[in-house]
Amino acid sequence: MTSHDALSHPPVHIxxxxxxxxxxxxxxxxxxVDGRPVGVLDDLELTDVASPLEPGTPPPEVTSLVHGPIVxxxxxxxxxxxxxxxxxxxxAVAKLGPAxxxxxxASELPTSWVESWLRDRVIVRIPGGRHVPR
Amino acid sequence: MFLGDLVAAPVLQDGRRVGYVADVRLLVPPHTPGQRVGTPRVYGIVVCPRRTASFVGYERTGVREPRLLAAFFRWRARGSFLVLWPDLARVGENGVDLRLDARRWSADLDSRPQL
Structure with missing residues (x-):
């Protein structure tokens, strides 16, 4: 038996x-915005909810896309x-689709901690590493 | 709270395990002021009685090809159902509790608008 056989759709106007x-x-x-890959969506962050849930508690909303090395x-x-x-x-989301x-x-998006760490601890010590390359 | 924490979490009703969270269904409203895509909110959870929850969604969509795979994945996800947000009593690290009178609905996305 599958969900198709026995159960109906909720009578809720969507x-x-x-x-x-x-x-x-x-x-x-x-x-x-230019179609350049900036990462993969690893998780979604939701607003916190109280526990237990009182009747009428509004559902949590998505606050942000989360990307990180979580394998x-x-x-x-x-x-x-x-x-x-x-x-x-x-x-910052413009469209949902296959991507x-x-x-x-990408230049206006936050950088990953690895990139920030390398920039602040390594790149900055290299001669010429403190300014944009010309 | 991260959505990923809910996925695969055990689902209990009246202290008895009824399945595992196979997916979290979100409702994306057509418009949220100042945004191009409305802010999604949790609509409900898709529960599969077994841990072998489907990640390909054959049991939730109208995809029927290739037939052998479709039949296999639909069989593996048999008994899956949707529980709406108001019927959840607790959402925590140890799983999700359903209210005693929680209704089970079809997990099918067929007749619903989808991506």
Whole structure:
């Protein structure tokens, strides 16, 4: 028996689009306004909710796209420090589709902790590393 | 809270495990002021009775080809159902509790607008 056979759709009038996060969003490519890849959507951050949930509690909303090296956590569990995760606010999303398109160029997006660490600890010590290459 | 924390979490009702979170269904409103894409909010959770929850969604979409794979994945996800957000009693690190009178709905996305 499948869900098709026995159960009906909820009698709720939908205004908008229903999206299954794992099916249609997670692990999709994220591209900037010029179509350049900026990463893969590893997770979505939601607003916190109280527990237990009182009747009438509004559902959590998506606040940001999360990108980070989380493969090891998926296998072994645990969680990386918050600073290691790259968050892009949902307000930067321009279109949902086969890829998630952003409304901003990659240069205006936050940089990953690896990139920031390399810039601040390594690149800056290299002669000429403190300014934009000409 | 991260959405990924919910995926594959056990789902309990009246202290009894009824399945695992196969997916989180979001409702993307047509418009949120100041944004190009409305801010999604949680609409419900798709629950699969087994840990072998489908990640390809054959049981939720109208995809029927290739037939052998479609039949296999639909069989593997048999018994999946949707529970709406108001029917959730607790969402936590240890899983999701359903209210005692939680309704089970079809997890099918067929007749719904989708990406």
């Amino acid at each position: 205004v908008g689009q229903l999206v299954d996060a794992r099916l249609s969003l997670l692990d999709r490519q994220v591209v900037d 090891l956590e998926r296998i072994f569990g645990g969680r990386r420090p918050d600073a290691h995760l790259l968050r892009i606010g949902w307000d 998630i398109e952003l409304a901003a160029p």
